[in-house]
Amino acid sequence: MDPPQDDPDVLAAELALGLLEGSERAAALRLMLAAPAFARRVDAWRERLAPLDDVMPELAPPAGLWRLIERRLGGDSRTALVWWRAATAAATALAAALLAVIALRGPAPLPMPAGVPTPQLVAQLGAPQATALLAVYEDQAGNLIVRPAVVNARDRDAELWVIPKGGKPVSLGVIARDRPTHVALGARRGLLVRDAVLAVSLEPIGGSPTGQPTGPVVAQGTISTI
């Protein structure tokens, strides 16, 4: 017999396995936002399935690969965020991971109807700790709803930015620690497009005093179509 269509544990397994695509995947990711218990189910499945990796042969990457990584970490101007990194002060005990799901047509109900997937924009920041911070765009209301940032540093706030391709960061405001933050996007909606970057930086309480990021970037990701 088939498990019930809305069995959350089976859905968690589907997400952990990577079976879902498009709007179904986005819907499951939204559920992670809404339900920490569901996020724990996904974690549990990842642990359960992990032994499958252990029987597979390891494969050493080419010798020069580390140099490439080091070079990219060291100041590659291709990313708009390098200067943030350079501005990183001493390590801050902080855990922030952001998974932004921007649904062009707003949240879809679960389970998703079969058929043509709805076009989605997705930016994944900080996966797989996807529950720490997650943003959902609600088209009807024009709001970006961001779940609380997990910020352990008491003297800092997490600030959300969108960085247009080739442009400067535009603040989307400080993210609350204890409740979902509703960001009224207004004209900034146009910035949330494919290839733009969403990022979170640590700022003085109340947000960056300069209008540009001043603290370390703790999560970032490029918006893409799924």
Added chain:
Amino acid sequence: MKRLSRPAPECRTPKFPVSQQAMEDAEAQDLADIRRAHVAAMLARVASDDRAALRELYDRTSAKLFGICMRICADQQGAEDVLQEVYIAVWNRAAGYDPERSSPITWLATIARNRAIDWRRSRQKIDAALPIDAASSVADAAIDAPDRIDEARLAARLRACLGTLDPRAERAIREAYYGGFSYADLAKRDAVPQGTMKSWIRRGLDRLRKCLTDGG
């Protein structure tokens, strides 16, 4: 690297053994805990912007993660690009690692899996020349037993439970895991309607969960 001279016995039920075996297992468990704590400690140092710690982590884990990337990307250059992204992501997000939620290796492997899946789907290489059947047979053979006994036990249990599934479901679940295949990919592969594939797998996952959590 391999500490077991023999593969894990094929049909051993995952019951806790006693006496000598139990003591050996307990020692292995301690070792496993130490290794796990070591990787977690490296991650904590990475979180405090310690570049040398990232290098250590890379030396220790890159072969495992590159194996995952290669299986899913099925493309050398793609896997190399993805692996770079993975360690850059680790560098940026190590502070987000929560040991309460997952083991450090699973956390790293999940980043690699997700990145590799994103890469592959962005290229629509659904029918890439991934030797998925070879991958399945390697897994079935399981001669390369893990070098940690607790892992061997977990792996044996997972294998035993997978073995109780409808073979079509078992195969599809393995392929999804190893190859990063979606429902659509798997249905196309097996030339069955997506709903059929979904039904096989969902039933299989339901059964697998019951087997893993209830022991039956």
